[in-house]
Amino acid sequence: MREHAVAVVAGDGIGLEVVPAARQVLDRVAEIHGGFRLTYREFPWSCRYYLEHGAMMPEDGLETLRPFDAIFLGAVGFPGVPDHVSLWGLLLPIRREFRQYVNLRPIKLLRGIASPLRDRGPEEIDFLCVRENNEGEYSNMGGRLYRGTPQELAVQNTVFTRFGVERILHYAFRLARERGRIKRVTAATKSNGINYTMPFWDEVFEEVATQYPDVEHDRFHVDALAARFVTDPAHFGVVVASNLFGDILTDLGAAIAGSIGVAPSANLNPEGTYPSMFEPVHGSAPDIAGRGVANPIAQVWSGAMMLDHLGYPEAHGLIVGAIERALLDGIRTRDLGGAAGTVEMTQAILDRLEG
Amino acid sequence: MREHAVAVVAGDGIGLEVVPAARQVLDRVAEIHGGFRLTYREFPWSCRYYLEHGAMMPEDGLETLRPFDAIFLGAVGFPGVPDHVSLWGLLLPIRREFRQYVNLRPIKLLRGIASPLRDRGPEEIDFLCVRENNEGEYSNMGGRLYRGTPQELAVQNTVFTRFGVERILHYAFRLARERGRIKRVTAATKSNGINYTMPFWDEVFEEVATQYPDVEHDRFHVDALAARFVTDPAHFGVVVASNLFGDILTDLGAAIAGSIGVAPSANLNPEGTYPSMFEPVHGSAPDIAGRGVANPIAQVWSGAMMLDHLGYPEAHGLIVGAIERALLDGIRTRDLGGAAGTVEMTQAILDRLEG
Ligand SMILES: CC(C)[C@H](C(=O)O)[C@@H](O)C(=O)O
Ligand SMILES: CC(C)[C@H](C(=O)O)[C@@H](O)C(=O)O
Numbered sequence: 045m046r047e048h049a050v051a052v053v054a055g056d057g058i059g060l061e062v063v064p065a066a067r068q069v070l071d072r073v074a075e076i077h078g079g080f081r082l083t084y085r086e087f088p089w090s091c092r093y094y095l096e097h098g099a100m101m102p103e104d105g106l107e108t109l110r111p112f113d114a115i116f117l118g119a120v121g122f123p124g125v126p127d128h129v130s131l132w133g134l135l136l137p138i139r140r141e142f143r144q145y146v147n148l149r150p151i152k153l154l155r156g157i158a159s160p161l162r163d164r165g166p167e168e169i170d171f172l173c174v175r176e177n178n179e180g181e182y183s184n185m186g187g188r189l190y191r192g193t194p195q196e197l198a199v200q201n202t203v204f205t206r207f208g209v210e211r212i213l214h215y216a217f218r219l220a221r222e223r224g225r226i227k228r229v230t231a232a233t234k235s236n237g238i239n240y241t242m243p244f245w246d247e248v249f250e251e252v253a254t255q256y257p258d259v260e261h262d263r264f265h266v267d268a269l270a271a272r273f274v275t276d277p278a279h280f281g282v283v284v285a286s287n288l289f290g291d292i293l294t295d296l297g298a299a300i301a302g303s304i305g306v307a308p309s310a311n312l313n314p315e316g317t318y319p320s321m322f323e324p325v326h327g328s329a330p331d332i333a334g335r336g337v338a339n340p341i342a343q344v345w346s347g348a349m350m351l352d353h354l355g356y357p358e359a360h361g362l363i364v365g366a367i368e369r370a371l372l373d374g375i376r377t378r379d380l381g382g383a384a385g386t387v388e389m390t391q392a393i394l395d396r397l398e399g
Numbered sequence: 400m401r402e403h404a405v406a407v408v409a410g411d412g413i414g415l416e417v418v419p420a421a422r423q424v425l426d427r428v429a430e431i432h433g434g435f436r437l438t439y440r441e442f443p444w445s446c447r448y449y450l451e452h453g454a455m456m457p458e459d460g461l462e463t464l465r466p467f468d469a470i471f472l473g474a475v476g477f478p479g480v481p482d483h484v485s486l487w488g489l490l491l492p493i494r495r496e497f498r499q500y501v502n503l504r505p506i507k508l509l510r511g512i513a514s515p516l517r518d519r520g521p522e523e524i525d526f527l528c529v530r531e532n533n534e535g536e537y538s539n540m541g542g543r544l545y546r547g548t549p550q551e552l553a554v555q556n557t558v559f560t561r562f563g564v565e566r567i568l569h570y571a572f573r574l575a576r577e578r579g580r581i582k583r584v585t586a587a588t589k590s591n592g593i594n595y596t597m598p599f600w601d602e603v604f605e606e607v608a609t610q611y612p613d614v615e616h617d618r619f620h621v622d623a624l625a626a627r628f629v630t631d632p633a634h635f636g637v638v639v640a641s642n643l644f645g646d647i648l649t650d651l652g653a654a655i656a657g658s659i660g661v662a663p664s665a666n667l668n669p670e671g672t673y674p675s676m677f678e679p680v681h682g683s684a685p686d687i688a689g690r691g692v693a694n695p696i697a698q699v700w701s702g703a704m705m706l707d708h709l710g711y712p713e714a715h716g717l718i719v720g721a722i723e724r725a726l727l728d729g730i731r732t733r734d735l736g737g738a739a740g741t742v743e744m745t746q747a748i749l750d751r752l753e754g
Contacts, residue, residue: 186595198599240541244553267650295622
């Protein structure tokens with residue numbers, strides 16, 4: 045029996061509702077599986093914590109998290125607490141300091157969900173997005189001059205390194221080789237307008253591609269690629285994109301797959317030097333928090349990705365199968381046009397775990 | 400009888416097919432209208448021109464264009480000619496040097512076109528995108544270090560000025576007030592990740608908004624906004640966005656409105672100090688060029704926007720009405736699921752101009 049230590053940061057808003065729901069599912073799956081157990085330690089780090097302590101997490105927060113096997117995060121963010129506090133004080137430092145340079149986000153239309161795209165079924169919307177998660181447009185470098193005057197200007201630096209670009213591209217090609225429904229890597233670029241960093245990205249992409257002759261590759265400008273998510277989603281196997289482009293494309297991907305309430309993500313440090321982090325694509329959704337209506341699926345599915353990462357792909361399959369059966373049986377939350385609450389939706393998944 | 404001098408740059412690929420088609424429509428509308436006439440001067444500036452002369456246009460190209468009342472552009476780009484030549488040698492300098500700081504792009508589902516979004520009709524997809532067209536992510540500032548080595552890095556600077564941000568926001572608010580189907584301006588931001596320039600953009604947005612108390616305003620992160628184009632397009636009146644965000648959102652907008660082959664754009668210098676330029680959102684489409692199958696609608700509609708800009712809104716209405724009637728009568732190009740070629744589609748529009 046293997047044991048895995050999981051740091052749980054439920055965070056704010058609906059994070060507090062969907063994280064406990066997901067843990068129920070994870071624990072039940074561990075029981076069924078029999079080969080592993082999760083032990084949790086909960087951290088109250090959040091905007092509430094910030095309002096009391098003046099920081100999102102203690103100064104040694106990252107050190108505290110470091111020995112864990114994984115981090116299971118809900119969502120952070122609270123009206124009134126600025127993003128540079130809530131996100132740059134917790135979420136983004138974890139992604140960055142723990143070298144979680146891969147943000148893996150499946151774009152998969154689950155059986156039992158209707159896509160907003162006319163005539164598109166689960167066979168046509170099923171690919172993986174690999175988002176660069178450590179550098180690029182989120183470099184946090186820049187500044188402002190002549191603040192508040194007519195001469196004011198602001199600069200933001202996008203920084204890409206060969207080191208950073210090569211590793212994310214290799215990850216994408218390996219993933220396509222091993223897991224792609226179609227063995228094709230599609231890169232997002234914008235080298236026609238963003239004329240220093242994106243041509244560099246393109247060059248490295250073509251170089252890395254030569255090392256994977258068994259995997260197809262192509263490139264689209266991000267504007268055309270976004271359009272193609274709508275007009276031809278079946279084209280994609282693995283999509284690889286910069287931090288910002290990946291951010292935009294995966295929210296769009298969540299929309300074509302039916303709801304942002306369903307979309308999971310994994311922030312991976314593939315080498316395992318640091319813990320990886322699993323979190324839904326959605327945020328803390330203060331508008332619906334505390335009302336018991338949040339869709340737990342994104343959090344549950346993120347938990348399934350955590351189990352996959354810990355070495356239990358069959359547990360991942362069990363969970364996704366149970367989610368699909370619950371949806372096919374018509375149990376759906378409000379974001380999916382149903383009436384089920386968080387508890388009901390979670391129970392429906394639990395009931396279908398045994399297959 | 401007013402005369403307007405139009406510089407015509409058909410460019411490459413399908414530009415050579417759709418520009419003449421659009422001119423037929425413009426000339427016929429001028430006849431019907433009776434109050435104005437267009438005189439054209441054609442410039443062969445293009446990638447073909449580059450291959451012969453080593454530049455996309457002569458050194459005094461911009462000076463030559465400057466006295467014109469408008470520029471009517473097809474598309475530039477040719478396989479084998481790098482973008483930094485084709486785009487940075489013609490399209491982008493015109494946008495920039497002629498202070499065409501507004502890129503206006505209607506996202507409008509025409510009657511007779513089916514949106515790829517399930518159950519969305521022309522009433523629900525009908526808004527205006529205002530894209531900042533002179534600064535931001537397309538600043539052309541940055542560089543590369545340690546080229547070709549493992550230490551290589553590339554930097555791109557996004558630069559926003561108060562001057563540039565204020566003027567585009569004022570344009571957007573005035574447009575919403577005067578023309579918005581819904582009097583609301585929605586701004587694209589990403590201040591949670593892009594933490595210098597986008598908070599600046601947000602601050603200026605809120606300041607400018609106070610001067611338009613009769614116009615609603617809201618803001619979304621660009622990831623959520625892209626998703627919302629798919630899940631709730633009816634929300635929007637005017638969307639205002641940075642150069643890059645506007646680029647991505649308008650291609651996505653063209654996709655939800657049925658086809659990139661339809662989407663028009665206007666690069667405006669609202670003060671009229673310099674000529675404005677009118678061009679389709681699509682590119683030169685080398686894959687289908689020379690086969691007579693290109694959809695002329697985007698070019699024709701861009702021409703209609705030119706007439707609107709020159710002071711003839713009723714001519715604009717006449718053209719858009721004729722396009723819609725042709726589509727409703729089932730005459731559609733291949734990108735719209737029909738079989739009509741460029742000539743047939745154009746003729747169908749011509750035939751319906753008298754209303
Ligand atoms: C060709 C390219 C530089 C251009 C842009 O990104 O502005 C195009 O995509 C557009 O939208 O007009
Ligand atoms: C909250 C925000 C900084 C974050 C991002 O842009 O990375 C979010 O949108 C996401 O996609 O995880």
